Amino acid sequence: MQNNVNERRVISVIVKNESSVLARVTALFAGRGYNIESLTVAPIPNSDMSHMSIETNGSAKVMEQITKQLHKLIPVYKVIEHEEMIEKEMVLAKFPIAENLSDISVLSAAYNGGVVNVGKEMIIVMVADEPKRIKHFIDAAQRYNPVEIIRGGVVAIER
Amino acid sequence: MRQMSGAQMVCEAIIAEGVKTVFGYPGGAIMHVYDEIYKQKGFKHILNRHEQASVHAADGYARATGEVGVAMVTSGPGFTNAVTGLATAYMDSIPLVVISGQVPTSLIGTDGFQEIDAVGISRPCTKHNFLVRSLEELPRILKEAFYIARSGRPGPVLVDIPKDITVAIGMFEYPNRVEIPTYKPTYKGNAKQIEKAVRAIKDAKKPLLYIGGGVVLSNAYEEVRALAEKTQIPVVETLMARGVMGANSPLLIGMLGMHGSYASNMAMSETDLVISLGARFDDRVTGKLSEFAKYADIIHVDIDAANIGKLVDVDYPIVGDVKQVLEVMLPQLDGVETERYEAWRKILRRYDELHPLSYVDSNEVIKPQWVIERVGELVGKDAIITSDVGQHQMWAAQHYPFDRPRQWINSGGLGTMGFGFPAAMGAKMAFPDKTVINVTGDGSILMNMQELVTAAEYKIPVINLILNNHFLGMVRQWQTFFYEKRYSETDLSFQPNWKALAEACGGIGYDITTKEEFDTALKDAIKQDKVCFMNVAVDRFEDVLPMVPAGGALFNMLLPKTEKSDGEA
Secondary structure (H helix, E strand, O other): OOOOOOEEEEEEEEEEOOOOHHHHHHHHHHHOOOOOOEEEEEEOOOOOEEEEEEEEEEOHHHHHHHHHHHHHOOOEEEEEEOOOEEEEEEEEEEEEOOOOHHHHHHHHHHOOOEEEEEOOOEEEEEEEEOHHHHHHHHHHHHHHOOOEEEEEEEEEEEO | OEEEEHHHHHHHHHHHOOOOEEEEOOOHHHHHHHHHHHHOOOOEEEEOOOHHHHHHHHHHHHHHHOOOEEEEEOOOHHHHHHHHHHHHHHHOOOOEEEEEEEOOHHHOOOOOOOOOOHHHHHHHHOOEEEEOOOHHHHHHHHHHHHHHHHOOOOOEEEEEEEHHHHHOEEEEOOOOOOOOOOOOOOOOOOHHHHHHHHHHHHHOOOEEEEEOHHHHHOOOHHHHHHHHHHHOOOEEEOHHHOOOOOOOOOOEEEEOOOOOOHHHHHHHHHOOEEEEEOOOOOHHHHEOHHHOOOOOEEEEEEOOHHHOOOOOOOOEEEEOOHHHHHHHHHHHOOOOOHHHHHHHHHHHHHHHHHOOOOOOOOOOOEOHHHHHHHHHHHHHHHOEEEEOOOHHHHHHHHHOOOOOOOOEEOOOOOOOOOOHHHHHHHHHHHOOOOOEEEEEEOOHHHHHOOHHHHHHHOOOOOEEEEEEOOEOHHHHHHHHHHOOOOOOOOEOOOOOOHHHHHHHOOOEEEEEOOHHHHHHHHHHHHHOOOOEEEEEEEOOOOOOOOEOOOOOEOOOOEOOOOOOOOOEO
16 A cells, blocks of 8 residues: 555444444544545444444555544544455345336345335345445446435455 | 532542642532532632633643643533633643533433533543433543543543532442553553664764653653763753753753754754654644655654654654653663764754854843843742743743743643633642743733632732733734735734733732833732732834744744844755
């Protein structure tokens, strides 16, 4: 990673699961001018900690500052700058029932997903895949006139 | 374990922490705590006349003693008035615990009377903050607040307590230890890194010790002095480190930065090894970064890892407490060849002879630099000097013979006008036997002048030395240099009657226009048990020099005009 080149990075932040901890993390990004592309947070099972996955971008120098500044927050336990990671993102997408349902079903299956709900007017699918492939899915989905597409944000785990 | 109210717990914690003076201002949400303050005898409470002054006073107390300062305010406007104080302490890493009242838990989020999101507002200007959610967690939070404030890189901590929690009754036992798994400051430097740094020092030809406020915070001045002595490496101090080496140290080159001495700034520009101890490469120190210490490798010792590599690339990063790192480093420097650096010391001595810190004195008008020097001659190492922000601050930093750390108290990071007077009161409360002088200007002093009443009431006899040039002098100076003398909103020709103003509030006023009057007034003021304003008419258009224009390289200084030079470097 070169010093001045902006690169997409995913970091995991392990924080104490307490009120306002999310605000502390996001306020740090806002206050110091760092970007957040996506952010997910949920409690870690059987612990009093939560796991945040933050997708961001910046130069190596900026990434170093982000990591160090996050570390300074009192409720932050650990910051992991992912190198060798598995990352996944979930997407929910809603299509009109009048579209080609079998196409939509095959499409979602191709991206590790499937149909999760069929109503009178709409069909909803879920897919979960690598962020790059998620972009492909969203491109491919366009021809079926999606009514709504909701991205879940990246979650990552070190290999 | 005793049963008591939340308000009582707050007082018990303050007493248990050994705090002798609390500065504050009551109001609706904090009234239960004030009711307990009324009943207790463990600490004294000073009623400032503005919450900002309360926090600055607690800050001055903390800077003078090295202990945690405590301020107490009510919710809403009480808290928002305290924000400047929090930010000031945050930027200079000063340990404070500020207790703020909050509307009752049931009203939070309803836009209640005097409700404001205190933890939200103070998040970026505190080291940490707490909104207390239950009485059960109050003792732990109070303990953690003091611990967080003083440990690691110190800083202010806010504890926001809803009114119902101060009323509620529960069992109290002040914890005797703190367990925060997510907060483990690093004190010990990495041994390998220290070894490498020592080797770099031994290999250098032109090393330079660059000393910052962290040395004061870590009480490491004896180790720093020992390091300089042992190696005979020359030293430059930042604004926040004045006094660490002592004015008479032959190794002290001076203060560096925007208004640093010629020799100090040239030393930084030509050194081949910067040994940075508790300094953070602030823009007022470095000038243009790409030209800063261009020929040097950099050793950076800092307790805050985020400071290392933030602005300049560092060759020898050492995360740790300066004192502890130097304790390890010093024995490794046994037998260092001090002669090695003699040529370098000679160069710096020559730079200092070429352009010493100087001004042209006058018999017609009092020069502000003369005032500072004269105060130094009269009260020297015994006094504590605080300052506000502007030209007077820089003249004090340049010309006062500071002899020990914690003698010089000023708002370096945030640059808060109005800091000096309440900070002086805090220092005076901690050291009642010392002369405490706030060097200020006719702009700054008005920003917390209501404290005349506080200081008069409690007989806190601090001296406010007003270097009065009828200008917001520092802004005026920039307007002279960079805005073609368009003095937009900096002319303070309309002045209060300073003597009468001081007297109206129960203090003493001195109007001074000659050097003789100054000597007489200062000697008189020191003897008084009353707060005073010393209004000294100084040269209106005196500039603070040398000056590195903002964003310029350190070696490009505007210098004072003398017989030898025309003011260009």
